[in-house]
Amino acid sequence: MSTTTLPPIIQASKRSHFDSVPVIDFSNAKSQNIRERLELANEIREACMNVGFFYIKNHGVDQNLINEARKNLEEFFALPLEEKQKIIGEGIKGYSPLQSGKNDPYASQGDMHEGFEFGWEDLEVTEAGKTRDDGVMSGDNLWPEQPRDFRKAALVYYHALIEFGLSIFPLFALALGLPETFFDDKTTKPAALMRMLHYPPQKGITDNRVMGIGAHTDWECFTLLWQDEIGGLQVLNQENTWIDAPPIPGTFVLNIGDQFARWTNDIFKSTVHRASNKTGARRYSIPLFFGVDYDVDITPLDICVSSERPSKYPSVTAAEFVKSRFEETYGKTKAHEDPAAGRVVAASA
Numbered sequence: 525m526s527t528t529t530l531p532p533i534i535q536a537s538k539r540s541h542f543d544s545v546p547v548i549d550f551s552n553a554k555s556q557n558i559r560e561r562l563e564l565a566n567e568i569r570e571a572c573m574n575v576g577f578f579y580i581k582n583h584g585v586d587q588n589l590i591n592e593a594r595k596n597l598e599e600f601f602a603l604p605l606e607e608k609q610k611i612i613g614e615g616i617k618g619y620s621p622l623q624s625g626k627n628d629p630y631a632s633q634g635d636m637h638e639g640f641e642f643g644w645e646d647l648e649v650t651e652a653g654k655t656r657d658d659g660v661m662s663g664d665n666l667w668p669e670q671p672r673d674f675r676k677a678a679l680v681y682y683h684a685l686i687e688f689g690l691s692i693f694p695l696f697a698l699a700l701g702l703p704e705t706f707f708d709d710k711t712t713k714p715a716a717l718m719r720m721l722h723y724p725p726q727k728g729i730t731d732n733r734v735m736g737i738g739a740h741t742d743w744e745c746f747t748l749l750w751q752d753e754i755g756g757l758q759v760l761n762q763e764n765t766w767i768d769a770p771p772i773p774g775t776f777v778l779n780i781g782d783q784f785a786r787w788t789n790d791i792f793k794s795t796v797h798r799a800s801n802k803t804g805a806r807r808y809s810i811p812l813f814f815g816v817d818y819d820v821d822i823t824p825l826d827i828c829v830s831s832e833r834p835s836k837y838p839s840v841t842a843a844e845f846v847k848s849r850f851e852e853t854y855g856k857t858k859a860h861e862d863p864a865a866g867r868v869v870a871a872s873a
């Protein structure tokens with residue numbers, strides 16, 4: 525196949541150097557004008573192919589919901605350990621203590637953060653169908669008794685971000701040269717896990733092997749990250765240099781995860797990242813890991829495969845892929861049976 529007959533997305537796929545994470549303005553995300561949506565999709569495409577990360581400004585998510593979630597997560601993490609330990613589950617839902625995860629095996633002392641993880645749940649508690657079957661991540665959410673409004677604040681924010689995340693799929697479709705509706709029937713009950721994270725100050729620790737969260741890629745299609753004003757997130761570029769992704773008020777950070785990388789035959793980059801907190805202040809962040817429906821086939825798309833760029837990945841469904849990553853990370857032993865195995869950080873190892 526000559527270069528000119530290659531699908532446009534392959535022709536465009538040349539990764540270039542980056543030394544900062546681009547900021548993309550989402551004001552036109554829902555524009556009635558297709559040209560404006562296409563311009564935005566082009567920016568997204570460049571960022572996904574070169575960096576795998578971008579900031580989103582003018583995202584439209586109500587700041588009050590973010591503030592409420594933040595207030596509650598700060599109060600939760602300030603509780604005594606015995607209280608938080610009451611909601612350590614057998615799976616990934618609930619509380620995970622400091623240093624219980626190892627995203628990077630070189631970070632031998634474990635990740636210096638504690639977390640709280642939950643998945644889909646309707647805000648109104650009903651008898652049936654309270655949680656969605658999210659495959660290997662399934663299991664009821666484990667809510668703390670305190671703070672009193674924690675569940676509500678967390679879920680209201682979660683649902684706002686699900687709505688926002690769903691609205692990004694048509695832009696990814698345009699970015700790939702696919703019909704805008706391509707992902708609609710693949711995101712009817714998207715697998716989406718939210719983690720609330722607390723990185724205490726890493727006092728006196730200068731050893732780079734002790735990270736807030738060790739170097740890793742995320743597993744799902746993409747992650748929407750809210751981070752507070754402290755900073756510490758870093759992204760690895762193609763020269764293996766760590767590039768800071770400092771907090772920018774009023775933005776989310778979006779990064780491509782492994783599901784999208786596989787699906788696009790690595791045209792979209794799932795970029796290695798890490799975070800640490802050596803500032804002396806507490807750092808909080810909230811990633812939402814956004815996958816497609818678990819039964820969706822994420823075999824590399826035809827438009828991302830050519831004779832010059834053969835398919836790098838075998839056929840797999842989203843569920844099978846997440847299960848394999850989960851097993852790689854957890855091994856066969858459940859964390860609570862073997863503390864040495866660590867209760868590895870959820871959806872993002």
Ligand SMILES: O=C(O)CCC(=O)C(=O)O
Nearest residue numbers: 737751757799809811872
């Ligand atoms: O806290 C951050 O800034 C990054 C968190 C992260 O990468 C993850 O949980 O997968």
Ligand SMILES: [Fe+2]
Nearest residue numbers: 741742797872
């Ligand atoms: Fe991550």
